Amino acid sequence: MSEVKKIATRDSYGNALVEMGRKYKNLIVLDADLAAATKTGVFRKEFPERHIDCGIAECNMAGIAAGLSTTGKIPFISSFAMFVAGRAFEQIRNSICYPHLNVKIGATHGGISVGEDGATHQCNEDIALMRSIPGMVVINPSDDIEAKAAVEAAIQYEGPVYMRFGRLAVPILNDRSDYKFEIGKGNVMKEGKDITIIATGLTVVASLEAAEMLEKDGISTKVINIPTIKPLDTELIISAAKETGKVITVEEHSVIGGLGSAVCECLCEKAPTPILRIGIQDTFGESGSATELLKKYGLSAEEIYKKAKEFQKNNK
Secondary structure, eight states: OOSSOEEEHHHHHHHHHHHHHHHOTTEEEEESSOHHHHTTHHHHHHOGGGEEEOOSOHHHHHHHHHHHHTTTOEEEEEEEHIIIIIITHHHIIIIIITTTOOOEEEEESBSGGGGGGOTTTOBSSHHHHHHTSTTOEEEOOSSHHHHHHHHHHHHHSSSOEEEEOOSSEEEOOOOSTTOOOOTTOOEEEEOOSSEEEEEOTTHHHHHHHHHHHHHHTTOOEEEEEOOEEESOOHHHHHHHHHHHSOEEEEEEEESSSSHHHHHHHHHHHHOOOOEEEEEEOSOOOOSSOHHHHHHHTTOSHHHHHHHHHHHHHHTO
16 A cells, blocks of 8 residues: 555546546546536546536536437536535436436545535535435445546446545555456455454545554454445455454445445344444534544544444443
């Protein structure tokens, strides 16, 4: 794992679109007047004839993409998570997912780490919204490498895919020769036998750091990265729960309807296990720096460590 190089996954998204644009001539990118922020502007610069700025009209953008997909195009629609998942929910549900059309959604600025933009722009509910739609694939990559791989996997998948990208630059985690991204599969980032931490997105880095702190206290901690929230890697999760007997989920999202809920649903049915859900606790965010907000809302490495240690103590 590189401790130095950092890149925001929204930048990875823009760069991946350019790479995929060269490879897939039927790839079309649509944006809602935010190309500079979503980073689709780099695609527009190289392929101006394959980029459509729909203006501040996310619902219309979803409808246009639905139509384009029926002509053999692979359209990506892009905006902030709050606007594309929130404002365009009905059109995504009815115009894209109900007929199971081949539209991809690149949602940037997900979660509390949007920072100073504040509560109105910090979408902590998007995964829950998209996960609830039948047939929708939901991906939340942890770093640059995973984000780029997710974009190509989405192109190769026939059907709707929602991908969540962040504003905050995060370290490269998956720079290893054996790394492979596959929709519906998680990855064991660290082995352990006392407790399992299951994380997604930018919280994977903090979870690994927290696990190292726990190791110093004699708590052997397994860490799993779950980039695909739906379909969920139930086999890996059940195996880890049976192995360690205790599970913690960590997500930059509401604990309602996201990774924590998905894991709880899985284990409740297949392998009842004590679970602690770390995430946004049914509250709105606020304006502040991303680092300060992650700490305040319990998502820094130190806060994850403290909560995990207490959970381990109470569930021996």
